[in-house]
Amino acid sequence: GIQVEQSPPDLILQEGANSTLRCNFSDSVNNLQWFHQNPWGQLINLFYIPSGTKQNGRLSATTVATERYSLLYISSSQTTDSGVYFCAVTGSNYQLIWGAGTKLIIKP
Amino acid sequence: NAGVMQNPRHLVRRRGQEARLRCSPMKGHSHVYWYRQLPEEGLKFMVYLQKENIIDESGMPKERFSAEFPKEGPSILRIQQVVRGDSAAYFCASSPVGQGTDTQYFGPGTRLTVL
Numbered sequence: 001g002i003q004v005e006q007s008p009p010d011l012i013l014q015e016g017a018n019s020t021l022r023c024n025f026s027d028s029v030n031n032l033q034w035f036h037q038n039p040w041g042q043l044i045n046l047f048y049i050p051s052g053t054k055q056n057g058r059l060s061a062t063t064v065a066t067e068r069y070s071l072l073y074i075s076s077s078q079t080t081d082s083g084v085y086f087c088a089v090t091g092s093n094y095q096l097i098w099g100a101g102t103k104l105i106i107k108p
Numbered sequence: 109n110a111g112v113m114q115n116p117r118h119l120v121r122r123r124g125q126e127a128r129l130r131c132s133p134m135k136g137h138s139h140v141y142w143y144r145q146l147p148e149e150g151l152k153f154m155v156y157l158q159k160e161n162i163i164d165e166s167g168m169p170k171e172r173f174s175a176e177f178p179k180e181g182p183s184i185l186r187i188q189q190v191v192r193g194d195s196a197a198y199f200c201a202s203s204p205v206g207q208g209t210d211t212q213y214f215g216p217g218t219r220l221t222v223l
Contacts, residue, residue, distance in 0.1 A: 004150075030209045041197060043214040050209070086150055094141070094203075095167070096212060098150030 002027045002091045006099035013077055014107050021072040021102045023087030031090040032063055034072050037101070038083045046072070046085075077106045110135065112202050112215035113182075120221045121190050129185040129218045133202030140183045141212060142168075142175060145197040157183055190222045 003026040013019055023032070034046040047054050047061040049070065054061055058078075063070040074081055084103050088096040113132040121127050133140050138159050143151040153167040157177035168175065172190075177183040187194055199217045203210035 030207075031211070033211065035214070041219065042216050043199060045211070045213060048211040088151070090209075093164075094139075094156060094207060094210065094212075095153040095164070096141075096143070096151070096201075098152070100150050 002029065002089060002097050004087060004089055004097050004099040006085075006087055006102050008102060009100065010103045010105075012105045012107065015077060015079060017077050017106075019074045019077060019104065021074070021085050021087075021104075023070040023072070023099055025068050025070075025087075025089050027068070027091055028065065029068075029089040029091055031096075032070055033088050033096070034061055034070070035086045035088065036081075036083050037086060043086075074104075077104075079106045079108050082106045112200055112213055114200050114215035114218050116218060117216060118219050118221070120223065122223050123191055124189050127187040127190050127194070127220055127222075129187075129198050129200075129220070130182040131185070131200030131202075131215060132182040133200075134213055137202035137204050137213075139203045139205065139210070140177050141201045141203070142183075142185050143199045143201065145199060145217075147196075151199060154185075187220075190220075192222050195220055195222045 005024045036044045049063045051065040058075045060073045084101040086101045088098045142154040145151045155168045155175045156164040172188045197217045200215045201212040
C-alpha cells in the first residue's frame with residue numbers, strides 16, 4: 001500500500017516565524033488532505049489538495065503529484081498554530097492513509 | 109450547516125464492558141468512515157459504511173468490534189468486552205460520495221479510556 005512520510009517530526013519555533021512542513025508519498029494519489037490536530041485533539045480540515053497550490057490566510061499548500069510530495073507553509077506563526085499537522089492520502093480506494101504527523105510548538 | 113457529530117466525546121469503561129460510539133454524518137452525506145488513533149500516532153482506517161451496508165471492514169479487528177449505519181439514526185461503532193488496548197481516540201468521517209477523490213470531513217472524536 002501507499003506509504004506516507006512527514007518531516008520534520010517535531011518543530012519548535014518562535015511566534016512570528018515561518019515554517020514548511022513536508023509530506024512524501026510512495027505512489028500516485030487521488031486525494032491528499034492536510035489536517036491540524038489541535039492540543040484538544042480536534043481534527044481541522046486545512047486543505048484538500050491532490051495537486052496544485054491553494055492558500056487560506058497565513059496557510060498555503062502545494063502538491064506536486066508527479067514528484068509525489070506536498071508542502072504546507074505556515075507564515076507569521078501564532079501560538080494557536082501549535083498542534084500536530086497530518087497529511088493523509090487516498091490511492092485507488094477511499095481509505096485515507098495517514099502520515100505520522102509533524103508536531104509544531106510555537107513559543108510566545 | 110452542522111458538521112459531523114460524535115458522542116460521547118469522552119467515554120470511560122472498565123475491562124469487559126461494552127462501548128458504543130455514535131456518529132451522525134454531515135447533512136447530505138451518506139458515506140461514513142471510522143478511524144482509530146492511538147497516542148502519538150496518525151489515524152488508521154477501520155471501516156467504511158453506507159446506509160444499511162458495510163462496504164469495507166478490512167481495518168477492523170475480527171473480534172469484539174462491529175459497526176452499523178442504519179436507515180434511520182447515527183452510525184454506531186460497538187466494542188464488546190473492552191480491553192486496555194482499546195483505549196484510543198475514535199474518529200468518524202463522512203463524505204458525499206464514496207470515492208477516493210472525496211474530501212472526508214471529520215468529527216471531534218470519542219476518547220475511550222478503558223480502566
